[in-house]
Each structure stands twice: as C-alpha cells, then as structure tokens.
Amino acid sequence: MQHFDEAATRAPLDFERLVPALRDAFTAEAQVPPRHVHSIETAGGGHDSESGNSSSKGTVLIMPAWSDAGFLGIKTINIFPGNSARGLPGLHATYVLYDARTGVPLAMMDGNEITARRTAAASALGASFLARKDARRLLVLGTGRIARMLPAAHASVRPIDEVWVWNHRTEGAEALAAQWRAEGWNARAATDLEAAVREHADIVSCATLATAPLVRGEWLAPGSHLDLIGSFTPAMREADVQCFAGARTYVDTNEALQKSGDLLDAMAAGTLHTQDVQGTLAELCRGERAGRASDEERTVFKAVGSALEDLTAATLVWKSAA
Structure with missing residues (x-):
C-alpha cells in the first residue's frame, strides 16, 4: 500500500x-x-x-x-x-x-x-452555477484550512479580484489577509461583519464551526450568493433563518436536509420548505435543474460534504x- x-x-x-x-x-x-x-x-x-x-x-x-x-x-x-x-x-x-x-x-x-481541497472545490462548483457571472468580491468567514483555500477555488470559476476575511478573532483575520496579500491577492480583514456583507460581498462563503448564526438575511444584497460549507450537523449553523427567505436555495446532496442546522432551523421557522430547495449539485451538473436565473436574485448553496x-x-x- x-x-x-x-x-x-x-x-x-x-x-x-x-x-x-x-x-x-x-x-x-x-x-x-x-x-x-x-x-x-x-x-x-x-x-x-x-x-x-x-x-x-x-x-x-x-x-x-x-x-x-x-x-x-x-x-x-x-x-x-x-x-x-x-x-x-x-x-x-x-x-x-x-x-x-x-x-x-x-x-x-x-x-x-x-477534505479541505474537495470542500473548497465543491464550494466553487456550486458558485459556478449560482454566483453572478461578474461576481468579483469574495468575503470569507473563518481562517481555518478550508477558508484559506477559498480565494483560489472561487477564482477558478469567477473573476475574483477583491477578497475580504472576517473571523471572531480579529488577529486571525489580519494574519490571513496578510498571508493572502503575500500570495498576490487584493485582500483585507473585515472588523465589522455586517458592513462587510452589505458592502463588500458578491459571494459570502462561510467555512466555520459556528453553532450560532453569523450571517443575517437582512444584510444580504440582491444578486449576492451565500455559500455555507462549514456546518455539517444539526447543532451547527452559520446563517439565520432569514437568509433563506426569498432566496433560491440549493444543496450539495439531499443529506443536507437532515444534517444541516441551518436548513433545519429555516424549515422549522417556515422561511424554507423542502419543496423550495431548487436542486442538488448532481442535478445542476447534469443540467436537470437550472442555476441562477437573473442577476438580481439571491442564491444560497448549503453543503455538508459528500464522500463522492x-x-x-x-x-x-x-x-x-x-
């Protein structure tokens, strides 16, 4: 072996x-x-x-x-x-x-x-169907192994030229932004998460182990894409229930409907229903479901990871x- x-x-x-x-x-x-x-x-x-x-x-x-x-x-x-x-x-x-x-x-x-590379790649694959074609500003939540790879992953499918990073420990965000700048990225740390989501994000990508919502739906701009790839159990969540209200929501696999605290909370609150989920990554890849329909709509991609x-x-x- x-x-x-x-x-x-x-x-x-x-x-x-x-x-x-x-x-x-x-x-x-x-x-x-x-x-x-x-x-x-x-x-x-x-x-x-x-x-x-x-x-x-x-x-x-x-x-x-x-x-x-x-x-x-x-x-x-x-x-x-x-x-x-x-x-x-x-x-x-x-x-x-x-x-x-x-x-x-x-x-x-x-x-x-x-794990880190396939998770970041799946995030980018989802964005290739769901983020606006001209999406160039990426906001990353988290500073772990997966978060560090997201600019490169998303730049393989969208013209990313501005990267922001937020972390609950500011020094971690500053350090990662400095590392990205050394690698050639136009990167900065965000200290105000709400302002960063409202003002600096075409794509918001969450790669944390949070157990309480970080992103609020009222902050998300029309045309934005919310990428939730950190949480993978019912006890974990990165987005509040309003993030799903009025958005076109997709999942990596149907297993996400049983495993994701973000989705379970939204379904319990009535801001998302099972029939509202627009499709899976496999259905998008096979052309069985359409991705983004307009530049104005909000999209959400929720992934819990797949052994595939x-x-x-x-x-x-x-x-x-x-």
Whole structure:
C-alpha cells in the first residue's frame, strides 16, 4: 500500500483540475451510502490537564463511497472544535483508497488535504452555477484550512479580484489577509461583519464551526450568493433563518436536509420548505435543474460534504502518481 503525505496528496489537487473532476463525478453514477456519525466525549486529564479542562468533545464521521471506475474509498474524519484553545486544528482526517473489485488497499492519503481541497472545490462548483457571472468580491468567514483555500477555488470559476476575511478573532483575520496579500491577492480583514456583507460581498462563503448564526438575511444584497460549507450537523449553523427567505436555495446532496442546522432551523421557522430547495449539485451538473436565473436574485448553496467528493480527489491523486 502506498502512502501519500500532505505534500504528495496536495500536488495533483489544484482547483483548475479538481473542480471539473467534481463536476464530472456528480454527473456520473456512484454509490455513496449515508455517513456514519458518532459523538465522542472523553473525560478527565490527559492532554487537557494543563488547560484545566475535564473533558473533550468531538465528532467522528466515517464516509465510504465507490464507483464503477473501480475505486472504493473510506474517510475517517475527527472534528474537535475545542482544539483551537490548544493550538491544534479542529479537524483531522485519514483516507484509504481500495481496489473496488478486490478490496485490496491501494493507498493511505492525507485526509486533511483531501477534505479541505474537495470542500473548497465543491464550494466553487456550486458558485459556478449560482454566483453572478461578474461576481468579483469574495468575503470569507473563518481562517481555518478550508477558508484559506477559498480565494483560489472561487477564482477558478469567477473573476475574483477583491477578497475580504472576517473571523471572531480579529488577529486571525489580519494574519490571513496578510498571508493572502503575500500570495498576490487584493485582500483585507473585515472588523465589522455586517458592513462587510452589505458592502463588500458578491459571494459570502462561510467555512466555520459556528453553532450560532453569523450571517443575517437582512444584510444580504440582491444578486449576492451565500455559500455555507462549514456546518455539517444539526447543532451547527452559520446563517439565520432569514437568509433563506426569498432566496433560491440549493444543496450539495439531499443529506443536507437532515444534517444541516441551518436548513433545519429555516424549515422549522417556515422561511424554507423542502419543496423550495431548487436542486442538488448532481442535478445542476447534469443540467436537470437550472442555476441562477437573473442577476438580481439571491442564491444560497448549503453543503455538508459528500464522500463522492473525497473519492474523486483521492482518485486524482492515485492516477497522477500512476
């Protein structure tokens, strides 16, 4: 079994290659069973003893998928939001690729790179159907691994030339904006989230682990596109219920209707009904559903992630090495 470290996993997954690969994958057929979700809580001491915490809470996801192309993949992803206080990433993942015809293990890959890059690529794929053609101003909420990739991802499908970043810790936003500027982006940190959404965003992309709404519907301008890719459980949410009122809403998969706190809250409040969801990413890619209909309408894309995206990225890594 081959091993692909972070650098080797990252190398083939540029967005100019990964976004079209995802579009092809959603157009084709694949088997994607529902993810397995487990809540984890460990008590007492351990690595938390110095911080005084008596327990650690997290979520474990197990995400399998396989396709007629002959590949089977299983990702295990651990999400521990409290890690930020320990100076650690909140997400750790591993990915194992198998031969789908024999079950023989082929490769172990860096699941963090696969998760971050496929999530940013799916965000851009959604925007390729739903953001205005002339969308050039991107506002990113969050400063984690996925958030850092969003300018490059969206620039592969839209003419992004102005990037803003907001974070609940201002110093984090300032640091990321400085990093982006060093990479050549016209990037600035936003200290006032409402003003940034109202004044500086054609696309608002949320990549956080928030459990309370950050973006409010009343702030969103006509013609804007709201991209919600951070939350993936009923307890997590990044947008208030008014974000969905009067907007054309799409999801990555129908699983989002059961997993997303954003959607569940909006449906409970009556600002979104199941029949109001305009389509999935697969339906958009196959041309079965239309995307944005006018420059004036608001659109929302809610993603909780799909094992098909992981399998697509892992297959790219494997084939590139071969």
